[in-house]
Amino acid sequence: xxxxxxxxxxxxxxxxxxxxxxxxxxxxxxxxxxxxxxxxxxxxxxxxxxxxxxxxxxxxxxxxxxxxxxxxxxxxxxxxxxxxxxxxxxxxxxxxxxxxxxxxxxxxxxxxxxxxxxxxxxxxxxxxxxxxxxxxxxxxxxxxxxxxxxxxxxxxxxxxxxxxxxxxxxxxxxxxxxxxxxxxxxxxxxxxxxxxxxxxxxxxxxxxxxxxxxxxxxxxxxxxxxxxxxxxxxxxxxxxxxxxxxxxxxxxxxxxxxxxxxxxxxxxxxxxxxxxxxxxxxxxxxxxxxxxxxxxxxxxxxxxxxxxxxxxxxxxxxxxxxxxxxxxxxxxxxxxxxxxxxxxxxxxxxxxxxxxxxxxxxxxxxxxxxxxxxxxxxxxxxxxxxxxxxxxx
Numbered sequence: 001x002x003x004x005x006x007x008x009x010x011x012x013x014x015x016x017x018x019x020x021x022x023x024x025x026x027x028x029x030x031x032x033x034x035x036x037x038x039x040x041x042x043x044x045x046x047x048x049x050x051x052x053x054x055x056x057x058x059x060x061x062x063x064x065x066x067x068x069x070x071x072x073x074x075x076x077x078x079x080x081x082x083x084x085x086x087x088x089x090x091x092x093x094x095x096x097x098x099x100x101x102x103x104x105x106x107x108x109x110x111x112x113x114x115x116x117x118x119x120x121x122x123x124x125x126x127x128x129x130x131x132x133x134x135x136x137x138x139x140x141x142x143x144x145x146x147x148x149x150x151x152x153x154x155x156x157x158x159x160x161x162x163x164x165x166x167x168x169x170x171x172x173x174x175x176x177x178x179x180x181x182x183x184x185x186x187x188x189x190x191x192x193x194x195x196x197x198x199x200x201x202x203x204x205x206x207x208x209x210x211x212x213x214x215x216x217x218x219x220x221x222x223x224x225x226x227x228x229x230x231x232x233x234x235x236x237x238x239x240x241x242x243x244x245x246x247x248x249x250x251x252x253x254x255x256x257x258x259x260x261x262x263x264x265x266x267x268x269x270x271x272x273x274x275x276x277x278x279x280x281x282x283x284x285x286x287x288x289x290x291x292x293x294x295x296x297x298x299x300x301x302x303x304x305x306x307x308x309x310x311x312x313x314x315x316x317x318x319x320x321x322x323x324x325x326x327x328x329x330x331x332x333x334x335x336x337x338x339x340x341x342x343x344x345x346x347x348x349x350x351x352x353x354x355x356x357x358x359x360x361x362x363x364x365x366x367x368x369x370x371x372x373x374x375x376x377x378x379x380x381x382x383x384x385x386x387x388x389x390x391x392x393x
Contacts, residue, residue, distance in 0.1 A: 053082035055196040061352035081115040105221040112219040136190035143198035206390035217363040230337035241311035255286035255344035262295020355391040
């Protein structure tokens with residue numbers, strides 16, 4: 001069992017932790033009454049590069065949402081972001097870390113912000129072959145007590161993967177309703193930061209279109225290898241279609257829909273079908289449909305077959321075709337990339353799984369995006385840069 005030791009005393013810093021005075025810093029203020037976000041430059045001192053590693057929560061797409069939040073924190077406070085590991089969904093048997101750069105293109109992301117990889121960070125402050133120090137552990141203690149699993153899991157699995165022990169010089173608590181200025185002030189003497197804050201903190205980052213969200217998603221691409229593997233999967237879809245007028249001819253325009261049922265029900269299957277038909281009958285042209293949903297049962301498939309006027313494939317069909325070479329984590333990534341590459345994407349509301357694709361497609365101008373309505377008689381909404389937002393859970 002790996003022991004994590006928190007050093008609460010002020011130990012002497014290593015020689016490569018050299019403090020420089022600050023010259024400028026950014027103070028973040030949020031005005032809820034005007035629903036605006038203001039970034040104000042304030043004269044202060046100049047500091048050396050500070051590294052920040054954020055704890056991410058829940059499944060892979062929720063972790064990605066936390067990652068985007070941490071990118072914004074790093075941008076506002078002029079931190080150098082440490083690219084975190086990603087973890088499989090809690091339902092999956094595999095429990096090891098997944099390296100971010102196996103799935104996302106860091107060359108593209110570097111256009112948006114300053115960062116180093118986890119490998120690069122771990123090689124920096126090692127004091128011997130199997131031990132490294134992080135300067136400050138910042139935690140919002142009152143709100144995260146029930147979420148201690150996440151930082152523990154992050155540290156234990158990272159230590160196991162890299163065969164090191166991770167220690168901390170200082171433990172610093174953030175107040176219950178802290179603001180960005182408190183985070184900045186309490187971390188200003190930290191050369192490196194391990195940050196654990198409540199999952200819901202800074203929800204305002206996702207409520208309105210803003211320059212940071214835009215900048216990140218303009219440059220958040222999956223790796224060229226993922227893109228190439230996905231294009232090959234897309235070529236297989238016409239061979240797997242089922243439904244009325246079953247044919248593999250003239251399947252030239254793919255639409256992808258994310259249906260969220262099973263682990264969490266956003267709408268019932270009839271509401272999804274109704275809105276697909278609305279698009280189809282109102283001039284949105286697509287020749288076949290891929291349904292991203294691993295939880296469809298035989299009754300759902302029959303309902304889709306009986307009501308859809310076009311052929312379709314589902315997650316089960318495609319996974320059955322390729323599961324001898326893909327694990328479920330990689331398949332999820334590839335299926336999101338299918339939605340990204342498709343000419344049309346129909347997003348399920350209130351899900352981070354859909355939101356990831358939606359934000360990429362809109363800000364990278366990659367095809368057309370609609371978002372479904374949860375209201376019974378409403379129809380899908382066309383998503384543009386003027387109304388795009390990251391869904392709330």
